[in-house]
Amino acid sequence: xxxxxxxxxxxxxxxxxxxxxxxxxxxxxxxxxxxxxxxxxxxxxxxxxxxxxxxxxxxxxxxxxxxxxxxxxxxxxxxxxxxxxxxxxxxxxxxxxxxxxxxxxxxxxxxxxxxxxxxxxxxxxxxxxxxxxxxxxxxxxxxxxxxxxxxxx
Numbered sequence: 001x002x003x004x005x006x007x008x009x010x011x012x013x014x015x016x017x018x019x020x021x022x023x024x025x026x027x028x029x030x031x032x033x034x035x036x037x038x039x040x041x042x043x044x045x046x047x048x049x050x051x052x053x054x055x056x057x058x059x060x061x062x063x064x065x066x067x068x069x070x071x072x073x074x075x076x077x078x079x080x081x082x083x084x085x086x087x088x089x090x091x092x093x094x095x096x097x098x099x100x101x102x103x104x105x106x107x108x109x110x111x112x113x114x115x116x117x118x119x120x121x122x123x124x125x126x127x128x129x130x131x132x133x134x135x136x137x138x139x140x141x142x143x144x145x146x147x148x149x150x151x152x153x
Contacts, residue, residue, distance in 0.1 A: 031105045031123040036098055038123050039067045042079070042087075042143035051135030063090065064143045072098045076109075085145050 044064045049055045063078045066087070078092035096107045105120040107130070121137070122129040128140040 030103065031120050033072065033098065033100060033105065035105065035120075035123050036069055036072070038125055039074070039120075039128070040069055042066050042081075043128055043140040044143040045138060046141045047139045049137040049139075065140070069098070074098065074107075081143070081146060083146055 042064050043066075044061050045058050047055055047057045063080050066077045066079045068075050068077070074096050076094050076096060078090045079087040080090065081087055094109045094111055096109045099106050099108060101117075101119075105123075106117050107120065108117045109115065116133055118130040118132050118138075120128070120130055126142045128142075129137060130140075131137045
């Protein structure tokens with residue numbers, strides 16, 4: 001009887017510890033520099049949310065963003081997908097540098113005309129969420145071809 005009582009007394013703290021550990025491990029933390037390779041490839045805008053909470057959804061995109069990184073430096077280029085799975089490159093290319101700023105993964109863009117940044121809020125192999133300096137949030141999905149829904153690389 002004493003063993004059973006001791007077991008029940010010790011199981012409560014263990015159960016609480018396990019529940020708290022599970023909760024903390026299931027929370028998504030912000031991406032860091034180790035997540036950068038996931039950014040490589042083609043991304044299609046799915047929605048935009050303004051700083052006032054208005055959301056605009058995109059059902060079809062004529063262009064998609066192509067990210068190409070080497071270490072912490074990269075280029076984001078607008079490309080036009082074709083039905084055969086190839087792309088037409090546009091003249092819209094922006095160089096960027098990835099940095100950790102205030103514990104957040106940030107892309108700092110620089111062109112001849114402007115400099116701005118976007119914070120990566122979420123990044124995995126199929127979804128990307130960024131937020132710009134004005135608080136506008138962009139949600140992207142990994143681009144899949146128009147006809148066969150197969151990811152292009």
